[in-house]
Amino acid sequence: MLVRGRAWKLGDNVSTDHIISGKYKFKAIHSLEEMLPYLLAEVRPGFYREVRPGDVIVAGRNFGCGSSREHAPRLIKLAGVGAVIARSFARIFYRNSINIGLPVVEVRELPGITADGDLIEVDLEGGVVRNLTKGFEEAFRGYPREILEIVREGGIIEYVRRHGDLPWGGGTG
Amino acid sequence: MRPQTMVEKILSRNVGRQVEFGEIVVAKPDLVYAHDGTAPLAIKVMRDAPEIYRVLDPGRVVFVVDHASPPPTVAAASVHREMRLFAKEFGVRLIDVGEGICHQVIPELGLVKPGDVVVGADSHTTTLGALASFATGVGSTDTAIAMALGKVWLRVPEAVKVVVTGELPVGVMGKDLALHIVGTVGADGMTYRAMEFWGDGLKHLSMDSRMTICNMGVEAGAKVALMPTDEVALNWFEGVGLHGVGRVVPDEGAEYVDTLEFELGRLEPVVAAPPSVDNVVPVSEVVGVEVDQVFIGSCTNGRYEDFLTAAKVFRGRRVREGVRCVAIPASRRVFTRLLRDGVVEVLVRAGCVVAHSTCGPCIGAHLGLLASGEVAVSTSNRNFVGRMGHEGSRVYLASPATAAASAVEGRVADPRKYLS
Structure with a gap:
């Protein structure tokens, strides 16, 4: 699975409140489409309009901290973002992203050397991310096989629809 | 068998074999719950996938209408209705408007016991670790899978031993310890990890305090806090x-x-100054900051002990003119006890606005939002930019004692002079 697009650079501790604020979420709680204009509204105004399919968010530490609201990764995916790269992720955001088939990748160095608009490539199977603009490449610890399958199939719901169960089988892990 | 952490014990029993740190296991949750901020998306996910449009064991699922409750908008009313229809269709228990905030009302109803695996579609599900359950926050898709298949995938977290000794001084609350921990380890200091509490100090901490402390575990990134x-x-x-x-x-x-x-x-009253929850400083460093709103409530600090302490500060005093003080008990049961014991009367006479149970102000949903330039002292759990209103507002997180003292003075204030 290869994702390639322009970088959108964000900082540390971007919370799910920054991604979709509770006050907007509850205004449009019945519809993800109606929430979309508020995506990252107080961090990167206009993001939802300017982002192009395959673009990549490149962030610092603890991306997606705070609320469990899955609307955050869903809106990022709905806007067309192909992957999120960060120094680290908050755990609920991380698992939500996997569950909906949004690739999330933890690397130490690349966020530091990446600027807005750099061309980024994520190779999930190969376990490597590249900043093509800067000629920089960094390996990351690949997903366990089952997680990779979930992401590749577009999320855990799609996986279960196709296979009838979770990839780990019957409850014994 | 090797000595085990609480996490190892609970997950090993649940999956029927010894689990290893770092491995992914599939557990069978004893309880799955979601609220009006997260259940609607779980329902939508299931509707869009007819193969999983079912509830395996309705007795293990609870919905709570608590986030924007009663509905302040038509959109909220619509999703509440959808939750009721879904609950009725599958025989799922729905705890409706005014009964309480999920993390308070669910344990009060006796739905959680030691050793349970609980997944809640809310990050503050860690609250229930105070009951020695493995309780962790998940998303709406996890909730849909857990409802339909009775399963959840979990990475077995390494645990950090948190030892507390001694006794809190007067005027210092469980919230001060919670904030102190987050300030010490940072907002991602416990990410992917479990916190397990030890020590002779625990016996002096009430269940109300313990729930506050476990609630805030997620603010350090913890998966569970037990x-x-x-x-x-x-x-x-x-x-x-x-x-x-x-x-x-x-x-x-x-x-x-x-x-x-x-x-x-050795602890003293502290606040988390805006705009991050780990920006924790002694109250003394910010005393005098002018305040527009005080909020006492939320899943973090909406319990009996919280209002009892606030009332000790408010007794015979008034909320400062120009300050609005919103007090929201976390459940009807808490509200009823406070009524019975005369605490509500103290709050109302002091000038507080006392409202029915809802998460409301904490998430900027309703019942007290902030304008640009306004400052709040809040007993809730997050002070991110724009969390409780306009992006130009600021939130100081504090204990109910500090919040009440600040309401009285109209400035951030040290509560100890009112309580000793």
Whole structure:
């Protein structure tokens, strides 16, 4: 699975409140489409309009901290973002992203050397991310096989629809 | 068998074999819950996938209408209705408007016991670790899978041993310890990890305080935050009608990746200054900051002890003119006890606006939003930019004692002078 697009650079501790604020979420709680204009509204105004399919968010530490609201990764995916790269992720955001088939990748160095608009490539199977603009490449610890399958199939719901169960089988892990 | 952490004990029993740190297991949740911020998306996910449009065991699922409740908008009313229809269709228990905030009302109803695996579609599900359950926050898709298949995938977290000794001084609350911990380790200091509490200081911490402390575990990134079952906990379980529950305690010699120690007697009132929850400083450093709104409530600090302490500050005093003070008990049961004991009257006479149970102001949903330039002291759990209103507003997180003192003075204030 290869994702390639322009970088959108964000900082540390971007919370799910920054991604979709509770006050907007509850205004449009019945519809993800109606929430979309508020995506990252107080961090990167206009993001939802300017982002192009395959673009990549490149962030610092603890991306997606705070609320469990899955609307955050869903809106990022709905806007067309192909992957999120960060120094680290908050755990609920991380698992939500996997569950909906949004690739999330933890690397130490690349966020530091990446600027807005750099061309980024994520190779999930190969376990490597590249900043093509800067000629920089960094390996990351690949997903366990089952997680990779979930992401590749577009999320855990799609996986279960196709296979009838979770990839780990019957409850014994 | 090697000595085990609480996490190892609970997950090993649930999956029927010894689990290893770092591995992914598929657990069978004893309880799955979601609220009006997260259940609607779970329902939509299921509707869009007819193969999983079912609830395997409705007896293990609870919906709570607590986030924007009663509905302040047509959109909220619509999703509440959808939750009721879904609950009715599958026989799922729905706890409706005004009954309470999920993390308070669910344990009060005796729906959680030591050793349970609980997944809640809310990050503050860690609250229930105070009951020695493995309780963790998940998303709406996890909730849909858990409802339909009765399963959840979990990475077995390494645990950090948090030892508390001694006793809190007067005017210093469980919230001050919670904030102190987050300030010490940072907002991502416990990411992917479990916190397990130890120490002789626990016996001095009420269940209300313990729930506050475990609630805030997620603000350090923790997956779960667990307290061992002791006499305080067993008494509490009796009080909610759960008799003869088992104990879950960690083994001496269990393997922890780190140990933190906190001497309760040395703590002082603190706040998390905007705009991050780990920006924790002694109240004394920010005393005098002018305040427009005070909020006492939320899943973090909407319990009996919280209002009792606030009322001690408010008794015979008034909320400063120009300040609005919103007080929201976390459940009808808490509200009823406060009414019975005259606490509500103290709050109302002091000038507080006392409202029915809702998460409301904490998430900027309703009942007290902030304008640009306004400052709030809040007993809730997050002070991110724009969390409680306009992006130009600021939120100081504090204990109910500090919040009440600040309401009285109209400025951030040290509560100890009102309580000693």
